[in-house]
Amino acid sequence: MKPDCRIIRREDPGFRQAVTGTLFNKRPLDRWPAMICYPRTVADVRDLVLYAKSLEKKISICSGGHSWSANHVRDDAVLIDLSNFNEYAIDAAKMTATAGPAVGGSVLMTELFKRELFFPAGHCRGVCLGGYLLQGGFAWNGPKLGLACESVIGIDVVTADGEYLHCDERENADLFWAARGAGPGFFGVVVRFHLKLYRRPKYYGMIGQVFRLKHLEEVYRWAYEIGPRVPRAVEFQMLMTPRTLKFLAPGIEVAAPIFAESKAELDEARAFLDESPIRHKAFFRTPFVRMGMKTLYRFAMSHYPAGHCWNVDNMWTSAPVDELIEFHREIAAALPPAPSHVLWLNWQPPVRRTEMSFSVEDRIYISLYAGWKAAADTARYGSWATDLLKKYAHLGSGIQLADENLNNRPARFLAAENLRKLDEIRQTRDSAGRFHEWHGRPPIED
Ligand SMILES: Cc1cc2nc3c(=O)[nH]c(=O)nc-3n(C[C@H](O)[C@H](O)[C@H](O)COP(=O)(O)OP(=O)(O)OC[C@H]3O[C@@H](n4cnc5c(N)ncnc54)[C@H](O)[C@@H]3O)c2cc1C
Structure with a gap:
């Protein structure tokens, strides 16, 4: 089965520019994916996950490309570029919003500010919600509001089996737990975040x-x-x-x-x-x-x-x-x-x-x-x-x-019991290891 969305393969003209163009860090690369794919819909994402499975290739994901270590650029991977998932909707009455992973935190913040609302977005333009929320999220007003991921109330995910799931504290709670802290080691494609909003401080x-x-x-x-x-x-x-x-x-x-x-x-x-x-x-x-x-x-x-x-x-x-x-x-x-x-x-x-x-x-x-x-x-x-x-x-x-700089210096990033639990969830949700995990990790300490 061949996905319907745009794909640029390693042998195609413009491939290297397309991959390097995803990156904030312009450091020359020494690893290259097999292809870069641009899904527009959730169905495209599902097709791509199943396509990668049929090719027996691993998947890497990019939302805003602000990973300092270029985590999404992995040798021979099917790289899913989510830049088309850049829409958001604000519900001021319910004090909630939904946002695609390629929505810039500053884009959402600017819009919320106009409406006297607030979300703990990161400090720089260009950083997108995808990578930012999965790793925790150190935000404007963070000491008071906590990590940005604590204001995530749900996620919509395409799993390694190509299932499309809503996850929150009640439904698929294991994935929801994992998605708030796993960062570049998350094993699914988040296509939408459900967010809790706050009043703009005076x-x-x-x-x-x-x-x-x-x-x-x-x-x-x-x-x-x-x-x-x-x-x-x-x-x-x-x-x-x-x-x-x-x-x-x-x-x-x-x-x-x-x-x-x-x-x-x-x-x-x-x-x-x-x-x-x-x-x-x-x-x-x-x-x-x-x-x-x-x-x-x-x-x-x-x-x-x-x-x-x-x-x-x-x-x-x-x-x-x-x-x-x-x-x-x-x-x-x-x-x-x-x-x-x-x-x-x-x-x-x-x-x-x-x-x-x-x-x-x-x-x-x-x-x-x-x-x-x-x-x-x-x-x-x-x-x-x-x-x-x-x-x-x-x-x-x-x-x-x-x-993170885990490809050069593996260091402790989760408590041992959390890393163990995350590995167990990965085993059930992505038993074939379809998604790339962190590109370096230290041994689990006891
Ligand atoms: C200039 C700059 C300023 C920054 N400022 C802050 C800050 O103020 N606070 C802070 O906390 N961090 C900050 N960061 C770090 C930033 O939050 C992380 O690098 C984050 O991963 C960037 O998210 P992204 O979507 O832009 O990056 P990406 O490189 O696209 O994502 C990083 C990784 O997250 C995973 N990922 C991304 N999207 C998805 C998805 N939809 N589904 C599944 N996995 C996904 C992938 O493994 C990917 O490799 C900053 C980084 C830069 C370069």
């Missing part, structure tokens, strides 16, 4: 301070100490960058988006920075500035310009502060040029009440992003993040799948 914007690198130790020590007390209305993060404010010297940008329901909550939220004991050392400080999503996205995107090659790796940690400072000193000593940067996200996980596969998080999240354009720089920066994370792996308790 106050939104950002407050910031910028420090020179000579204050590195004081800044990270302060951030470590204050972290647990920062109110949940704040997304407290710091970026070490070789070009602060896009054109100044290397330093640390402390950026705190705030989403508050009242003036009192806003004042309480901003106080940790307004009254910080190191604020006088900052060479640049802003008051709280009200910003719409357009400006917030512009700020976030300034660190992730298009058209670059990237090497990205990360860790969750609650290691002692002295060891984290030593780690950051070494990072600062060899920080590649912009847009490379290093994120410190104050996470402080809440008590989770959601039954889901997502299970690894910690007090602080650190992620290293090396970005470059010239081919000659690949030898210099191509494993910068990987090498540093290998050296300092003992400080970490696991990794986020959002910024």
